[in-house]
Amino acid sequence: MAVVREFEPADLDGVKELRARAFWHATPERLERDASIWRWLETHPLAAEHLHRWVLVDGDRIVGFLGAIPQYYRIAGRRVVAHAPGEYMVDSNYGFHAVLLMRAFFRTVENCVTCDWHPEVLRVQGWLGATDVVDLEAFTKPLTTAKLPVSLPRPVGAVVNLGLRVVDSILTTGRDRFEIKVLDDFDDRFDRFFEAVSSQVPCIPEKDVAFLRWRYGESSPHTASAILAALDGDDLLGYAVLRVTPTDRAGLMPDVTVLPGRHDVARELVRAAARYFRRAGATVIWYRFLASPVGPRPSDVRRLGFIPRKRRPRLQVKFADPELHQMAVNAANWAFSYGDEEVGFWDE
Amino acid sequence: MTVDGAVKGPIREWLMANATGGRPVSDDQPLIRDGLLTSLMVVELVMFLEQQFGVVIDDMDVSEENFASIQAIAELVDRKRA
Numbered sequence: 001m002a003v004v005r006e007f008e009p010a011d012l013d014g015v016k017e018l019r020a021r022a023f024w025h026a027t028p029e030r031l032e033r034d035a036s037i038w039r040w041l042e043t044h045p046l047a048a049e050h051l052h053r054w055v056l057v058d059g060d061r062i063v064g065f066l067g068a069i070p071q072y073y074r075i076a077g078r079r080v081v082a083h084a085p086g087e088y089m090v091d092s093n094y095g096f097h098a099v100l101l102m103r104a105f106f107r108t109v110e111n112c113v114t115c116d117w118h119p120e121v122l123r124v125q126g127w128l129g130a131t132d133v134v135d136l137e138a139f140t141k142p143l144t145t146a147k148l149p150v151s152l153p154r155p156v157g158a159v160v161n162l163g164l165r166v167v168d169s170i171l172t173t174g175r176d177r178f179e180i181k182v183l184d185d186f187d188d189r190f191d192r193f194f195e196a197v198s199s200q201v202p203c204i205p206e207k208d209v210a211f212l213r214w215r216y217g218e219s220s221p222h223t224a225s226a227i228l229a230a231l232d233g234d235d236l237l238g239y240a241v242l243r244v245t246p247t248d249r250a251g252l253m254p255d256v257t258v259l260p261g262r263h264d265v266a267r268e269l270v271r272a273a274a275r276y277f278r279r280a281g282a283t284v285i286w287y288r289f290l291a292s293p294v295g296p297r298p299s300d301v302r303r304l305g306f307i308p309r310k311r312r313p314r315l316q317v318k319f320a321d322p323e324l325h326q327m328a329v330n331a332a333n334w335a336f337s338y339g340d341e342e343v344g345f346w347d348e
Numbered sequence: 349m350t351v352d353g354a355v356k357g358p359i360r361e362w363l364m365a366n367a368t369g370g371r372p373v374s375d376d377q378p379l380i381r382d383g384l385l386t387s388l389m390v391v392e393l394v395m396f397l398e399q400q401f402g403v404v405i406d407d408m409d410v411s412e413e414n415f416a417s418i419q420a421i422a423e424l425v426d427r428k429r430a
Contacts (some may be wrong), residue, residue: 096387
């Protein structure tokens, strides 16, 4: 009979073998990278007290795994810890027991903020008490023919690539109405900026300088390729964190956040990001975000040549405090970027 | 434990419609060991049981013993109705 128990360090090899079975199509490098994510998560300030992991064991064989990844949120002005389920995987013969792992999660954590796109996971989480909030926006923007679903003959591909560059330059060339600078690091301005944003947005992951450095700094598996800052003098109007993935040269925008209501700033940051990615040799841009007053309008993103995608991750929440839960189930109260929590941790 | 056939019948029909692709299921066929119940199906089955029999099934009731077979599920429903 399979049972759920807490993860122990000696389980690492068993989890590694489970990961290789669950993601049989992944390269050894990718599997090692996913394993390294946990070593990075162990460096989170909350990890010692709040990082939980469970394994599903049948005899001495590990057949399932689930983590609970903690994070600070600012909800209605209060700092609270909420968890997201992480790297949920179960051997195919143990589908029934997947529920038991998720139950261990919901029995342990007080609050949950999670973003996922697998219907089975969303359904199980919903049954265990998480409430649907909203589907995130999801866009893609091909920069070359490399990521098109059909392969083109070389001369045709060259013409299409030229066409993409011309259209893109028309769509993304504009005069910035404020200064957009590339920064080397997150500095004190980001603390002031976060306080300004969180004072007007009731539900937001706590993204102060300490978090942003942990999330996108040198020791992160997702080190930023560039930090774009929109500045009015020395004041930060907004920023965009950009990454170009090393293997398939995809451009990612895990975090674009602006002062509430400054959709114009968000639009210019996305425009500048598209220019950056093209210069950096990216083949495609992926962008997922929750439409909110602190991000771009989806219509603006479309006008910049981004194509909406059908597959959209869904935000779900569960807060023990009924007042906080009531606040958090309202999508209009949220500011949330794809890179803010667990869902973005596994991006290559 | 003797369980009313009126409980087992709807459970069997649900499993045939949702889990076995129409193949018949005996009362003691091991549903979990045979991989017939996935996590999503457990959730759907619990919702079906609650609606069909007017019982409330707590998440702690979802165990390998209680969902091992049609017989075990029917006994769970019977206990919940008692």
